[in-house]
Amino acid sequence: MTSHEWGRVAEDGTVFVRTAEGERSVGQYPAGTPEEALRFFTERYAALEFEVGLLEQRIRSGVLSPEEAVASVRTVREQVVGANAVGDLDALATRLDALAPVIEQQREARRAERAARAAESRVEKERIVAEAEGLAEGTDWRNGANRLRELLDTWKALPRLDRASDDALWRRFSTARTTYTRRRKAHFAEQQERREGARAVKERLVREAEELATSTDWGPTAGAYRDLMREWKAAGPAPRDVDEALWKRFRTAQDTFFGARDAANARVDEEFAANAVVKEQLLVEAEQLVPVTDLDAARRAFRDIAERWDAAGKVPRERMRELEGRLRRVEQAIRGVEEEQWRRSDPEKSARADEMVTKLESAIEKVEADLARARAAGDARRVQELEENLASRQAFLEMARRTSSEFSG
Incomplete structure (x- = not known):
């Protein structure tokens, strides 16, 4: 019998491994020596040990998800527990057991990360919904559709929330997109209808303008063209390609008429x-x-x-x-x-000016008489009042005489 720290080889070539539960047979190696038998089964152990080490490295680095890690540990454990190999199989099992807390820690970290991403996703999706609902109520027909497509792409790239929350926000987003699309189609349909109406009006105006192009009734025809131009502007735009062609015909008719008129006026x-x-x-x-x-x-x-x-x-x-x-x-x-x-020489004004002179002269004579009596009586206060009155009336008399002389001159 040949012995090893973790196993032995019996005389009949049977190889045993020692574990905490006792000794068990792992196989026979009758073709070689006992040393060769032990080497064969210890090499199997080394392969298992390498696989356990590789699994430890992958789990601790976070390459595997917690679910993948648990499944891998289970698979390797089954290989270790029933392994036909010679070595410290209990130590390998212990190393595999030590990975359980690591996996649980990673699971908690991922759960927290998912919760954080979900919270961010909720905020972003609520923002997307709010913007979409704003676009649905607006009239940005040119850029709104492109923006809604961008929002949809952003939505698809975000993590899902819990089913109820995600479905509720999606319904709001989808409703906003549908509302915007329906209103946009109605707008362009109405616009197209107006453009077709403008086409009919402008086609009529072009025909009238072309009929007037050879008129030589310059004044009325120029006025008629001004009226046609007002109608043209009020009609609004027709479909772009049609509008440009009609405008070219309209301007040609105008230029023909006004060119002929200008030539006639020049002559x-x-x-x-x-x-x-x-x-x-x-x-x-x-x-x-x-x-x-x-x-x-x-x-x-x-x-x-x-x-x-x-x-x-x-x-x-x-x-x-x-x-x-x-x-x-x-x-x-x-x-x-x-x-x-x-x-x-206005007679009425002249008469009024002469009348004013006469009245002022009469009033001055009366004031002069009153002034002479006041002086004789020695009434100084009365004298002062009458002198001031006389000076004022004399000034007015001078003005009245000048006015009268202007009318008589």
Whole structure:
């Protein structure tokens, strides 16, 4: 018999292992020596010991989840307990038992981590729901749909909550998305309907504009184009491609008409250029009447100039304001002199001014008489009052006389 610290080999080649529960057979090795038999079964133990060490390393590093770790420990334990190997199998089992607290600690840590992630997920999902509900009530039709898709992707990446909470928040989020989508579709359907209505209106306006393009009734037709333009703006946008094509036709019709009108006006202005020369000469005569020194002569001369002015005919449109303005200033200067003369010779005002002079003179005579009596009586206070009254009335009399002289002058 050959013996080993953890086992022995019997004479018949049977190999035994020693454990805390006693000795048990692990197999036979009849083909070799007892030393070779022990080496064979201790190498099996070494393989088991290596596997236990590797499992310890993986569990302590956190590579395995607690559930995976428990299953792995169970599997290796079964291998150790019934192992056909020679070595300290009890020590290996003890090392495996020592992993239980480590696994439980990791389980608690993961549970706390999941709780923290769930709390963060709840906050984030509630924020997502609130933003989605805000978008559902808003009118950001351009960016809202893209934003809701981004929120959905964010939602999918977040950990689930407990079933009831997660389902409740999802229903709110889903309802918000549905509400937004329904309102967005209704908006664009309504917008499309308005655009189609605008298309019909603008097609009619284009036809009318094209019918007017060859008109030579310049004034009324220009007004008609202004009315068409107001209608065009009020109609709103048609579908983009249609709107651009219709606008091009509308502008072409406008340009055709106004181009013809401008050409016609240019020809007319050329014909009227000689009339402007005549009126410039008449203005030289008219402006020599100012300042007015002889009103009657100025009136007669201006009437003659005005008759010749009318007879001279039309002038180019760009000269009308300038020439008419210069003539109007001469007319206003003559009229101003007429009004001033009338104001100065107004009979009613002149009579009122003369009446005021007479009344003041009569009142001054009475005050002078009262003043003479007060002086004779030696009444100093009364004398002072009357002297002040007399001075005031004399000042008013002087003003009244000047006013009367203006009307009589």
